[in-house]
Amino acid sequence: MKFDTPATTNPIDRLRVVGKPTDRIDGKYKTTGTAPYAYERHDVVANQAYGHIVGAAIAKGRIERIDLAEAQAAPGVIAIVTAADAGPLGKAQTNTAKLLAGPDVQHYHQAVAIVVAETFEQARAAGALVRVEYARAKGAYDLAGAKSGAATPDKSEHPDSAVADFAGAFAAAPVSIDATYTTPDQSHAMMEPHASIASWQGDKLTLWTSHQMIAWSKRDLAKTMGIPAANVRVDSPYIGGGFGGKLFLRADAVMAALAARKAGRPVKVALARPMIANNTTHRPATIQRIRIGARRDGTITAIGHESWSGNLADGSPEMAVQQTRLLYAGANRMTRTRLALLDLPEGNAMRAPGEAPGLMALEIAMDEMAEKLGMDPVSFRVLNDTQVDPEKPERPFSQRQLVKCLQDGAAKFGWDKRAAKPGTVRDGRWLVGMGVASAFRNNMLMKSAARVRLNDKGVVTVETDMTDIGTGTYTIIAQTAAEMMGVPLDKVVVKLGDSDFPASAGSGGQWGANNSTSGVYAACAKLREAVTAKLGLATDAVFEDSRVKAGGRSAKLTDAARDGELVAEDLIEYGDLDKKMQQSTFGGHFVEAAVDSYTGEVRIRRMLAVCAAGRILNPKSARSQVIGAMTMGAGAALMEELAVDKRFGFFVNHDLAGYEVPVHADIPHQEVVFLDEVDPQSSPMKAKGVGELGICGVGAAIANAIYNACGVRVRDYPITLDKMI
Numbered sequence: 259m260k261f262d263t264p265a266t267t268n269p270i271d272r273l274r275v276v277g278k279p280t281d282r283i284d285g286k287y288k289t290t291g292t293a294p295y296a297y298e299r300h301d302v303v304a305n306q307a308y309g310h311i312v313g314a315a316i317a318k319g320r321i322e323r324i325d326l327a328e329a330q331a332a333p334g335v336i337a338i339v340t341a342a343d344a345g346p347l348g349k350a351q352t353n354t355a356k357l358l359a360g361p362d363v364q365h366y367h368q369a370v371a372i373v374v375a376e377t378f379e380q381a382r383a384a385g386a387l388v389r390v391e392y393a394r395a396k397g398a399y400d401l402a403g404a405k406s407g408a409a410t411p412d413k414s415e416h417p418d419s420a421v422a423d424f425a426g427a428f429a430a431a432p433v434s435i436d437a438t439y440t441t442p443d444q445s446h447a448m449m450e451p452h453a454s455i456a457s458w459q460g461d462k463l464t465l466w467t468s469h470q471m472i473a474w475s476k477r478d479l480a481k482t483m484g485i486p487a488a489n490v491r492v493d494s495p496y497i498g499g500g501f502g503g504k505l506f507l508r509a510d511a512v513m514a515a516l517a518a519r520k521a522g523r524p525v526k527v528a529l530a531r532p533m534i535a536n537n538t539t540h541r542p543a544t545i546q547r548i549r550i551g552a553r554r555d556g557t558i559t560a561i562g563h564e565s566w567s568g569n570l571a572d573g574s575p576e577m578a579v580q581q582t583r584l585l586y587a588g589a590n591r592m593t594r595t596r597l598a599l600l601d602l603p604e605g606n607a608m609r610a611p612g613e614a615p616g617l618m619a620l621e622i623a624m625d626e627m628a629e630k631l632g633m634d635p636v637s638f639r640v641l642n643d644t645q646v647d648p649e650k651p652e653r654p655f656s657q658r659q660l661v662k663c664l665q666d667g668a669a670k671f672g673w674d675k676r677a678a679k680p681g682t683v684r685d686g687r688w689l690v691g692m693g694v695a696s697a698f699r700n701n702m703l704m705k706s707a708a709r710v711r712l713n714d715k716g717v718v719t720v721e722t723d724m725t726d727i728g729t730g731t732y733t734i735i736a737q738t739a740a741e742m743m744g745v746p747l748d749k750v751v752v753k754l755g756d757s758d759f760p761a762s763a764g765s766g767g768q769w770g771a772n773n774s775t776s777g778v779y780a781a782c783a784k785l786r787e788a789v790t791a792k793l794g795l796a797t798d799a800v801f802e803d804s805r806v807k808a809g810g811r812s813a814k815l816t817d818a819a820r821d822g823e824l825v826a827e828d829l830i831e832y833g834d835l836d837k838k839m840q841q842s843t844f845g846g847h848f849v850e851a852a853v854d855s856y857t858g859e860v861r862i863r864r865m866l867a868v869c870a871a872g873r874i875l876n877p878k879s880a881r882s883q884v885i886g887a888m889t890m891g892a893g894a895a896l897m898e899e900l901a902v903d904k905r906f907g908f909f910v911n912h913d914l915a916g917y918e919v920p921v922h923a924d925i926p927h928q929e930v931v932f933l934d935e936v937d938p939q940s941s942p943m944k945a946k947g948v949g950e951l952g953i954c955g956v957g958a959a960i961a962n963a964i965y966n967a968c969g970v971r972v973r974d975y976p977i978t979l980d981k982m983i
């Protein structure tokens with residue numbers, strides 16, 4: 259099904275099932291620990307051996323020699339694989355660094371060997387006996403130090419943008435700000451580590467794994483192993499979080515496949531928690547310079563945003579300027595993205611790459627500017643709203659309710675009680691303040707396929723390689739199929755995460771919900787045609803209450819399948835609708851924070867997000883996404899930072915004891931409001947994504963609340979105690 263003109267009325271609009279706050283179908287399995295994660299799939303294949311990955315102990319250089327004698331002689335050891343005997347490995351499309359080092363080492367904890375043994379303990383113990391001699395080379399590990407050598411990234415499509423005369427307008431502006439903000443390297447810190455079980459049947463490979471993008475992982479595993487994609491099956495039905503860390507094929511998968519081939523039996527591998535930060539990807543640190551100029555009435559006349567980040571050779575920049583191209587009006591504009599070569603582990607996508615760190619900077623700058631103008635920060639943002647792409651004014655937004663998000667949020671939050679002057683509201687020893695930030699995240703359209711089956715019991719089964727990374731995919735797909743086929747939710751079975759199913763959009767970039775349900779919509783539309791043809795009914799039949807009704811006639815849905823199951827498969831594809839119209843999601847984040855006037859300790863008291871993101875397919879799972887993202891935003895604001903050892907080039911705090919993330923106790927009260935919105939430009943579902951919108955802007959809203967509370971302006975995240983005093 260091609261979707262390239264705005265949607266008209268369709269069966270989803272009835273909202274009998276879609277749009278309801280249905281409990282997650284997989285919820286009870288997840289909360290009772292009975293949804294098996296990759297490492298726990300003991301029953302999928304017999305005779306599983308354990309693999310333990312040995313990571314490089316240098317960040318850059320060469321492996322001179324590996325001595326395996328001691329490890330090989332250790333109890334229970336079955337096989338050891340290093341680059342020396344792994345055979346040629348192809349380059350996966352989505353990886354920057356190789357997943358197996360040798361002889362060159364490209365980053366710390368890059369895999370250098372995998373030890374396979376009968377038990378996990380034996381594999382780990384033998385891993386410690388692998389002796390590797392390195393020749394360490396000098397590397398670059400400090401973004402601030404490498405910044406002057408940063409260049410225009412060749413892998414980014416639009417690293418720079420310019421409209422009219424930024425420099426002239428900025429210089430002439432009566433009120434202006436020129437400030438630099440920094441965000442640190444961050445780790446996804448998902449609950450379930452990267453894990454895979456690999457099994458060969460001749461030249462065919464099956465991988466039970468934990469992955470967001472099944473089609474990418476299948477493609478890249480085949481490429482890396484040098485076998486046809488048709489020989490690879492990837493299966494990932496339950497996933498304990500991804501946040502972008504499981505978008506790409508990683509060492510657990512490739513090393514398990516290599517180890518299983520050499521051991522001649524299935525091998526399971528989990529990345530130990532202390533391996534994840536340095537072996538996999540992370541959100542790269544940024545340095546961001548923002549310049550804003552305005553007239554005294556608050557109208558922005560010049561807005562400029564430059565961002566520097568680092569990565570390995572061939573890596574991509576963090577596109578932190580992305581939202582600044584689209585969020586506020588202003589006749590004179592400039593954005594610039596520069597990339598420095600760093601020998602730290604590979605930087606890549608983490609929840610809302612681009613906007614999440616970008617808004618952490620931009621939305622503090624907006625707060626600083628509002629203060630200079632003597633304006634309320636909500637009013638300043640509202641005044642500079644735009645309904646068209648400010649770089650290409652001929653392009654409208656498909657929907658844009660930023661102003662309503664900010665105004666509704668202000669009313670609901672009690673923003674009128676905020677004191678404009680910092681440090682003036684006290685509650686005992688605590689100084690109390692409020693902060694606001696706009697939220698913005700793009701809405702990406704990705705093709706997505708699904709297959710649906712109808713049997714003579716009236717059961718509708720959906721099959722797609724779409725993943726549920728904890729987001730609620732099972733549930734919204736079931737809701738979509740139930741709505742389309744006119745059956746109750748308990749008559750729908752959803753099967754996900756298997757590469758033998760039609761290829762979906764996958765889970766990433768908050769595109770999963772809208773695109774994968776649209777693929778199911780398309781397949782169901784085809785199944786409806788098969789049903790009406792079978793029943794001899796008109797194609798505009800109404801499907802409801804497990805019946806099909808048209809032209810005064812009505813038949814049972816099951817009648818259509820009485821001679822055998824009906825099967826339909828289709829793909830949603832998009833034309834250039836999102837080129838003609840800018841598609842984005844919007845929100846307003848409001849935070850009340852308290853700062854201990856003696857110690858500088860920060861406590862978040864209340865958070866509110868008002869979101870405009872098209873039709874909300876399931877308000878309960880969408881709300882969970884947003885509060886999870888707000889919590890992650892609090893982590894980014896106050897706690898999360900991978901500490902770089904600038905001498906030896908690795909992240910020092912590479913476990914959850916050293917890399918701190920917030921817990922429920924850190925955030926007493928969170929509220930989420932969704933504006934009643936449908937976006938006929940986004941898909942037949944008229945929905946968009948919310949999972950990343952929820953984090954966008956949160957960090958700055960917290961920083962602004964802290965400033966309002968106590969008058970300390972921190973521009974260097976995370977806002978830890980040492981920066982408060």
Ligand code: MOS
Nearest residue numbers: 502608609766767
């Ligand atoms: Mo996301 S960072 O594209 O999973």
